[in-house]
Amino acid sequence: MGKYHTIQSSKGEKCLICEQNKLEGIHLFQSFICLECEREIINTKTNDPKYQYFVYQMAKVRILQERRQA
Template identity: 50%
Template structure:
């Protein structure tokens, strides 16, 4: 059985995501991030979440 990791964007625990620069992103968030245009307000949310996650990895 595979470990479930916590998504850095939505905080859900899944085993079907990816690691991007040591930051775990679930498949659902990955798909939404890819489909979100740069002028969508959600785009900035994704940037902010990735930035927070990356900073927490650096501190760890």
């Protein structure tokens, strides 16, 4: 497992998945995914309805990346 990043700001950083400010997580490109969501994504089966939600939320990474490059 990779290193988790602890956010220095007391407010944390907004998670791409749950959209809440959290203090610990990982960065995927320039997007932040909190520790709780990352663990839930890993443990979710593909036939679980939550899986589609995670796929939808993760698709935002591409959109955000394209906007940053424009």
